[in-house]
Amino acid sequence: MIHGRLRQFFRTPGAWFGSLFLGLILLMALIGPLLFHGDPHSFDLTVAQDLQSPNAHFWFGSDDLGRDIFLRCVHAARVSLMVGSASMLVAVLIGCGIGLLSGYIGGWVDNALMRLVDALMGLPMIMVLLIIQAIFKPGLGSVIVIIGISGWMGIARLVRAETLSLRERPFVLVARARGLSEWRVAIRHILPNAMRPVIVSAFLGIGHAILTESVLSFLGLGIQPPNVSWGGLLNNSLAFIREAPWMTLFPGGLIALTIFSLQLVGDGVRNSLEGDR
Amino acid sequence: MTHLLHVDGLQTHFKSDQHCITAVDGVSFHIAENEVLGLVGESGSGKSITALSVLQLLPASATSSATTLTYRGEALLSASPKRLREIRGKEIGLIFQNPLAALNPVFTIGEQLIETLTIRGGLSKTAAREKAVALLNQVNIPDAGRRLDDYPHQFSLGMCQRIVIALTLSLEPKLLIADEPTASLDVTVQAQVMALLKDIQRQHQMSMLLISHDLGVIAQNCDRVMVMYLGRIVEVGTPNDIFLNPKHPYTQALIRAIPSTNPNHKQVFNALKGEIPSPLAIPSGCRFHTRCPVAEARCRQEDPTLTACGSDGHLAACVLV
Numbered sequence: 291m292i293h294g295r296l297r298q299f300f301r302t303p304g305a306w307f308g309s310l311f312l313g314l315i316l317l318m319a320l321i322g323p324l325l326f327h328g329d330p331h332s333f334d335l336t337v338a339q340d341l342q343s344p345n346a347h348f349w350f351g352s353d354d355l356g357r358d359i360f361l362r363c364v365h366a367a368r369v370s371l372m373v374g375s376a377s378m379l380v381a382v383l384i385g386c387g388i389g390l391l392s393g394y395i396g397g398w399v400d401n402a403l404m405r406l407v408d409a410l411m412g413l414p415m416i417m418v419l420l421i422i423q424a425i426f427k428p429g430l431g432s433v434i435v436i437i438g439i440s441g442w443m444g445i446a447r448l449v450r451a452e453t454l455s456l457r458e459r460p461f462v463l464v465a466r467a468r469g470l471s472e473w474r475v476a477i478r479h480i481l482p483n484a485m486r487p488v489i490v491s492a493f494l495g496i497g498h499a500i501l502t503e504s505v506l507s508f509l510g511l512g513i514q515p516p517n518v519s520w521g522g523l524l525n526n527s528l529a530f531i532r533e534a535p536w537m538t539l540f541p542g543g544l545i546a547l548t549i550f551s552l553q554l555v556g557d558g559v560r561n562s563l564e565g566d567r
Numbered sequence: 568m569t570h571l572l573h574v575d576g577l578q579t580h581f582k583s584d585q586h587c588i589t590a591v592d593g594v595s596f597h598i599a600e601n602e603v604l605g606l607v608g609e610s611g612s613g614k615s616i617t618a619l620s621v622l623q624l625l626p627a628s629a630t631s632s633a634t635t636l637t638y639r640g641e642a643l644l645s646a647s648p649k650r651l652r653e654i655r656g657k658e659i660g661l662i663f664q665n666p667l668a669a670l671n672p673v674f675t676i677g678e679q680l681i682e683t684l685t686i687r688g689g690l691s692k693t694a695a696r697e698k699a700v701a702l703l704n705q706v707n708i709p710d711a712g713r714r715l716d717d718y719p720h721q722f723s724l725g726m727c728q729r730i731v732i733a734l735t736l737s738l739e740p741k742l743l744i745a746d747e748p749t750a751s752l753d754v755t756v757q758a759q760v761m762a763l764l765k766d767i768q769r770q771h772q773m774s775m776l777l778i779s780h781d782l783g784v785i786a787q788n789c790d791r792v793m794v795m796y797l798g799r800i801v802e803v804g805t806p807n808d809i810f811l812n813p814k815h816p817y818t819q820a821l822i823r824a825i826p827s828t829n830p831n832h833k834q835v836f837n838a839l840k841g842e843i844p845s846p847l848a849i850p851s852g853c854r855f856h857t858r859c860p861v862a863e864a865r866c867r868q869e870d871p872t873l874t875a876c877g878s879d880g881h882l883a884a885c886v887l888v
């Protein structure tokens with residue numbers, strides 16, 4: 291069964307490229323900082339190393355303070371991937387909880403929760419994020435929580451829709467007829483069956499979260515220096531976009547390619563999960 | 568004989584914004600210990616809803632009421648949700664018609680058996696695993712120890728139904744409600760599963776409410792038979808009463824509709840005329856008069872009740888009897 295799923299996965303166009311690139315990025319984020327020694331934050335103003343174009347020493351060039359962009363990209367990958375996946379986890383947890391509650395209990399609970407989702411979806415999220423971030427002290431944790439909190443609504447709708455159809459399925463009725471509690475039926479029997487679309491949407495969601503974090507960082511409200519994410523690197527590069535386009539190109543390219551890869555992998559996962567439905 | 572289950576005047580309504588449908592309308596019956604009671608009728612006659620009403624497992628849009636609904640003298644309608652959960656599974660077990668759909672597709676059958684045995688049966692994980700293997704052996708699943716780790720879709724339908732039986736049996740209920748247990752199986756497997764159910768019922772001295780539209784299954788396995796039409800019981804009796812001496816025109820029509828296996832006996836299909844009326848527009852008087860071959864004018868007004876006819880315990884609801 292695993293074998294069939296893998297075959298389905300790799301039959302999807304681009305899934306090869308997506309997983310290869312994601313693997314590379316992940317590897318870079320995990321062991322890159324150990325491999326490439328050197329402090330991504332250190333700079334030396336005595337030697338003229340600022341704004342160098344990519345060369346043998348600075349693979350991705352250097353920035354206005356003479357810092358190695360490649361090294362900074364490697365370190366930023368950790369932050370960006372961390373924010374992306376952790377905030378998606380937050381969103382999945384909230385979304386599954388609310389969606390399951392809404393779909394299983396139904397009635398006024400369902401109505402209230404779904405209207406809340408509608409209301410939140412109607413808000414211009416980026417404005418809300420900016421306001422919240424302006425109030426709280428920006429940091430890794432708060433960025434993760436805030437992006438997670440702003441991204442659970444779609445998942446809640448998915449889980450609710452799945453729950454509505456699953457709760458009418460005979461195995462749910464029969465589980466209740468065996469005297470299992472409503473909680474157990476909802477969490478152990480319904481939720482795992484509702485996870486397929488959630489997994490697919492989570493892959494796309496990670497990309498979206500990375501993008502949201504980049505926007506926040508680009509606006510100076512994301513991860514704070516000296517820590518840096520890909521979006522933060524873009525923020526730095528803005529002033530030098532004419533003299534040193536590599537400062538924009540490399541982190542920007544990494545963001546774009548990572549999100550593209552996540553979508554390709556998400557498509558592959560969908561195909562492999564649909565195979566045995 | 569004491570009555571295990573006593574149902575009197577059971578009514579189940581489905582409410583929507585526009586309509587109120589009475590799916591079960593004043594059904595009364597009882598099941599004695601060790602008794603197998605059959606319930607026959609067309610699709611839509613309210614058989615399954617009757618079963619779910621007993622277990623209080625109706626969909627949210629349905630409500631049920633009854634003058635009496637007691638299990639071993641304990642009122643089920645006023646029981647707390649907690650008490651109902653205790654009764655479900657351990658006292659009254661349910662076997663569903665589509666065995667593959669009755670198993671959770673994302674868990675192995677072992678996980679489902681062990682969950683039931685630990686959570687409801689109070690066994691430890693290891694004891695539950697041993698019991699699970701024993702149960703699968705009892706329902707004749709070959710190589711039970713290894714197959715415990717297989718998913719439902721890796722089994723045939725007949726095997727799935729045996730697994731469902733094992734799952735229900737794991738809590739040793741005193742009353743088994745089997746809702747069309749063989750409907751989705753082919754004939755030879757049907758016979759095997761029915762034989763297994765009957766065996767288990769005898770061994771464990773359980774009572775059974777056997778719901779089916781297959782008259783053959785009912786005739787062979789039941790101590791008593793009820794015939795249901797449009798939410799009402801129209802005839803009750805022993806299999807001999809019902810199949811050899813049917814009184815109600817509906818029962819007679821059902822029996823005529825059984826196709827013959829004799830190839831020389833070229834029969835026209837004695838299908839019952841028309842379809843079961845919509846529960847939204849229940850006919851006045853006798854509910855069967857719209858399709859009854861012998862209906863008279865008074866059948867349109869008089870609503871018959873179950874009355875004794877012929878042998879002891881043989882009841883039929885027809886003004887012409």
